[in-house]
Amino acid sequence: MLEPMGQKVLLSSKEIHIILHRLACQLLENHLDFKDTVLIGLQPRGTFVAQRLKKILKEEYRVKHIDVGFLDITFYRDDFRRGDKTLSATQTKIDFLVEDKKVVLIDDVLYTGRSIRAALTAIQSFGRPSEIELLTLIDRRFSRHLPIQPNYRGRQVDAINDEKVKVMWEENDGKDVIYLIGR
Amino acid sequence: MGELSVQHLLGIKYLNKKDIQLIFETADHFKEVINRSIKKVPSLRDITIANIFFENSTRTKLSFELAEKRLSADVINFSASQSSVKKGETLIDTVNNILSMKVDMVVMRHPNPGAGIFLSKHVGASIINAGDGAHEHPTQALLDSYSIREKLGGVEGKNVVIVGDILHSRVALSNIFALKLQGANVKVCGPKTLLPKHIESLGVGVETNLRKALDWCDVANMLRIQNERLDISYFPTTREYTQQFGVNKALLDSLDKEIVIMHPGPINRGVEITSDVADSKQSIILGQVENGVAIRMAVIYLLASKIK
Numbered sequence: 215m216l217e218p219m220g221q222k223v224l225l226s227s228k229e230i231h232i233i234l235h236r237l238a239c240q241l242l243e244n245h246l247d248f249k250d251t252v253l254i255g256l257q258p259r260g261t262f263v264a265q266r267l268k269k270i271l272k273e274e275y276r277v278k279h280i281d282v283g284f285l286d287i288t289f290y291r292d293d294f295r296r297g298d299k300t301l302s303a304t305q306t307k308i309d310f311l312v313e314d315k316k317v318v319l320i321d322d323v324l325y326t327g328r329s330i331r332a333a334l335t336a337i338q339s340f341g342r343p344s345e346i347e348l349l350t351l352i353d354r355r356f357s358r359h360l361p362i363q364p365n366y367r368g369r370q371v372d373a374i375n376d377e378k379v380k381v382m383w384e385e386n387d388g389k390d391v392i393y394l395i396g397r
Numbered sequence: 398m399g400e401l402s403v404q405h406l407l408g409i410k411y412l413n414k415k416d417i418q419l420i421f422e423t424a425d426h427f428k429e430v431i432n433r434s435i436k437k438v439p440s441l442r443d444i445t446i447a448n449i450f451f452e453n454s455t456r457t458k459l460s461f462e463l464a465e466k467r468l469s470a471d472v473i474n475f476s477a478s479q480s481s482v483k484k485g486e487t488l489i490d491t492v493n494n495i496l497s498m499k500v501d502m503v504v505m506r507h508p509n510p511g512a513g514i515f516l517s518k519h520v521g522a523s524i525i526n527a528g529d530g531a532h533e534h535p536t537q538a539l540l541d542s543y544s545i546r547e548k549l550g551g552v553e554g555k556n557v558v559i560v561g562d563i564l565h566s567r568v569a570l571s572n573i574f575a576l577k578l579q580g581a582n583v584k585v586c587g588p589k590t591l592l593p594k595h596i597e598s599l600g601v602g603v604e605t606n607l608r609k610a611l612d613w614c615d616v617a618n619m620l621r622i623q624n625e626r627l628d629i630s631y632f633p634t635t636r637e638y639t640q641q642f643g644v645n646k647a648l649l650d651s652l653d654k655e656i657v658i659m660h661p662g663p664i665n666r667g668v669e670i671t672s673d674v675a676d677s678k679q680s681i682i683l684g685q686v687e688n689g690v691a692i693r694m695a696v697i698y699l700l701a702s703k704i705k
Contacts, residue, residue: 220466226620231639233689249602286426288426288437289426289430289437289438289440289468289698290440291440294440294441294699294701294702295443295702295704295705299399299400300399300400300401300702300703302399302423303423304425304426305427306426306429306430311434315622338435339430339434339435339437339438340433340434340435341434
């Protein structure tokens, strides 16, 4: 398939499919019936991963009920007033308490770790979880600003700082594919 | 989403439609935040805000202070009655002294129209007008429109009547600007003596018959008679005013539709509206107060993002 200049396919639709199934199995291994576990997708793009995982777990592994919420971290970010643009929020939708629950934070790309730091603070507004884990589809190695590592990772990538990882979803962008975009 | 076109919120007159849209969308998120069990976000932890009130206020002052605290800003409060203003200090000196203590934003209420605009030209902080004389009260108008949007799904094309003392009301003027900007149809209603001359030039209709106004409208915003600003008699007696321009349950029930009743507070129960109307299902008065915090958080957040 021809791709635009400077853009390389990191994961194809089929690879994404396989990886999501593996991640679902790993979650299942640790959380079984998801009775005390909730999945929290980080806005804006971690929500797609969370919803896909929920779908796989329910349809293919017969998990009866999984709580999935969406968390927006805009108001918890540490770069307020540090860029030129106003930080715009998106919807938070968590209609259950996370008190004493095992929370799995879910994002598409783990890069500096700052979003996760903000999410760790933000989730406290909804209670005190008994445990927090991190699942990420793409883990950009060697680019962390904070001591944060995922418990579940889809694919580890060595990308240099100028490069960008772009995750596209069928329901939002027309197809499942992950690109590595160069300078 | 983008950013506000202004550095200060001095009046609705200086905003555009996109600004209002952005404030409402941001307020939606803050409304969700203030309904959590932990109602606070850390966004503004490095911002200090001074609330400077040269005129009395309960609701607005509390609402601003709460909004600032929910955003984790540091807050200092100042009221003119307990200050050096009494000793002859000028407005600019007062504010500059406060700003020397490294304050980033000033929320000000002042009895003189244009006080906020004047201040914004002379000091370096971001200014939010919390009411300047009979001129503007922008956050009140924003929360009023936001409440209409929430209740009726939108503001555009809705018929809104503002009833009462239009002449002395900053709420009326800001509401007219905000509603017109969003495409609502606006009428004012009250005794002729309390309607400013040439108010039609703002694009609003004038109605002196309350019944006709209520028949026409989807929303009635009831204003209080501002006795403290009435230097002469504008109507014979309060009782006569109530008979002509007060809304009661019988009047509401006689309309062939259910209209929304709003009031910016403070209410003079039994004068502009009766208690059973104020506490009825049609009234969204307490919803307005809740929305006030979310709207003020949005305004403060968006203006603070522009402080470098």
